Each structure stands twice: as structure tokens, then as C-alpha cells.
Amino acid sequence: MTAIARPPEELQEDFSTREVAQRLGMAVRSVQLMVDRGELQAWRTPGGHRRILRSSLDAWLTGRGLAPTKGGDAPAPVETSRKLRALLIEDSVHYQNLVALLIAQQFPELELHTANDGIGGLVMYGQLQPDVLLVDILLPGIDGAALVTSLRSQPLFAHCELIFITALDADQRQPYAFALADLPVIHKPRLVTDLPPMLTAAIQRVSTTTSA
Template sequence: MNTSSLVRADVASASNYYTTIEVAKMLGMAVRSVQLMVDRGDLQAWKTPGGHRRISRESLERWLAGSRSGGRTDAGVAPEGAATGRESPRRLRMGQRPPRLLLIEDSTHFQNLVALLLKQKFPGLEVHVASDGITGLASFGQLQPDLLVVDIMLPGIDGANLITGLRSHALFGQCKLIVLTGLDEAQRAPYAFALDQVPVVHKPRLVNDLPPLIEQLLGNRMSAAVQEHRVETA
């Protein structure tokens, strides 16, 4: 065994690397989705002599954490409503930013519906949209939102594991969570472990139920943002 192989084996045994399956379980993704992330360079990995990927812990943590930023991110999250990068001089002086919401939803119809509804109800709210779970995870670390609204049924990713994984991660911090779903109460039973004490909005009642929940969870910050918007546009 050459020196390079010895070093790799030693590093791998020190738990600095994960298998593809381990990363898939941690992120609530399909193994194939993790493999694609490696192929795209989102995660750094090497292969064992047997052809198995070993993903560096550092690259996974870096991908999760991202870099704090507003506006359009490298992950392709398009902000809606109060776009960032153009906060009012008053906000900049006070070191404030508007409340930030991240929506992870693959349906273009519901993306547009939620964005339109929130723009109408909460003009001071900064809204970002991710159309898939992988982009949403990257964007979460980059945006550090105050509120996450996520569809539990997302293609290529286990929404329930995504939710439980985020809630247990240090990055989640004080972020609030709302689950958006087209599943009725009986259909949601298999996901009960992930939905414990989490507000759920059934898509047929989205227009009626989502705004009051946002107002309740964001509280005074939302009221202040609405007032600030009124002052700026007066």
C-alpha cells in the first residue's frame, strides 16, 4: 500500500468521511441525489479501491452552512416580494433586515400562489423560493431564514427526514417551521414523527390558514416590517 493510500485510510477511519448512504440518511435524500451532488462538485469525495464513495465531513458541513447572504444565491433561490440588497437606509442604520421566509415547494402553481398571497398580506416580508429539496437545503444555510415553509412531499428527497434533520441541526436555531401539504389528515399519518408539534397547512386551505400562522409565528417582527413598508411607500 502506498503512502497516499495509508493516509486516506487513516483519515477515513478518523470519522472525517461519510459514506453516500450515511449522507443520504442525514439529509433525507435518495442515494442517487447525493451521488449527483458529488458529481456536480457540491460535495467533495474520493473512491475506495472497491469503488465506494467517501464524502468529506468538511465539505458536507460547508454545504449545509453555506455563506450568509441575501438576494439571489449561488443555489439559485429567487427572492420574491421585498428583494434583498436594497434595504432602506433606515434599516441599514439600525442594523435590521426584514423578516425572511424560505419556501421549499416544487409546484410552480403553489410557488406563485404563496408568493402572491404573501406579497399582498405581508409587503414587508422577504420571500425566497426553492423548487427542490436539495436547493432548499443549500439555501437554508445561505439565507438563515426566520421562517421555513416546506412541502413534505418533494421529488428526490424524503420530506419527513428533511424536516427532522433540519430541526435537529444547530443551523436551525430560532427558525420557525410550517409544513405545507396536499395530504389530508389520514394520509399524513406515516409522517406523524416529523410533524409532531409542527403547524401544518393543508393546501386546499392555504389562502385562509397560512397568513394567520405566519403572523403568529413571526409576531412583532412581522408587524414592524409591515409598518416599515408603509412608511417607505407613503
């Protein structure tokens, strides 16, 4: 972490690690790791406490299509729409484009958002509260199985339909059985064939829950 000198009058323009964690819906340790990796810029107070630059946090949020911080408040919530939202967490640009094409052609009622890694996906999930979550099992930053296990502990997840996508075959998926149990899984070679019916079923369940 690069040390950055900040005058006292500017202290309120930056955030503590805990404040950022609360704003992003993440663990404090996850935010500390983001600082260590250089994803967020921070400096230390004379007492040794980290302060994360507001400009750095805003740039990180904006780079993921999220609203930046506003004044002393938490990042502004994404504007709510009755259009169903789908969040794809996938690091492969090829499969990002393939899923986007399938949804644009066959599911115009879905508004698709994409995250490139697990940490960004966690933040976007909290911001967007999607109706459908499409997540790869293997992701940079945090693997999809651990991500979903984390999300399942949150009340907001109860209203989200989940679909796993993976390049792993059935045998290779065995170490992730704890997270995949009773959940739909699409093998990437069958994405074009299997995604549409699974999305159709997920949308029907969401619509039924919403109208109940």
C-alpha cells in the same frame, strides 16, 4: 459519473466531495448522490478520489439563487438584511406562485426565497438562515418530513418558525406524525385561508425572540 481528465495544476480549482459537503452543510453521501444524478460534475484522481468541478458547483448554486464560490473559500454568504426572510420549499410552481402572491400582498416585511426540492432547500436553509420555513411534506430528492427532522438536529433551526403545507389529508399524514407533532400544518386546499394567520403568528414569535 462522466470521467473528466484534469491536469495536475488545476487540482486546486476543484473540490473533494467532503469539501463540497462542508460548504453546503450536507452529508457527504448526499453530495455523492448529487454527482450520481448528474446534478454536479466530477472526475477522479489517479488514486480514485472524486473531485467536483468548481464550475459545476457554481452553476448549481447560481441556479438556486445562491452566491457562487469565491477563490478557495466557501460559497459567499448571502448579504444579511434586517428584513425577515421566509424560505418556501415546494416543487409545485402553482403553489410557489400562490404563496408568493399572498406574501407580496399581505406580508411586505417578508423576503421570500423558494427552493424546488429538498436537497436545494437544505442548502438554501444553511445559506439564508430564514426566520420562517414553509415546507411541503412530499418533495423530490428528500421528503419534507425527513428534511425537517434533519434540520431540527442543527442549532440554527432553534430560531426558525416552521409551517408545513401539504396536499395530504389528515389520514394520509399519519405516516409523518413523527415530524409533524406540535407543528402547524396547512392543507393546500385551505392555503389562502390558513396561511395568513399562521404567518402572522410566526412573525410575531420571531419579532418577540429577536427583540428579547
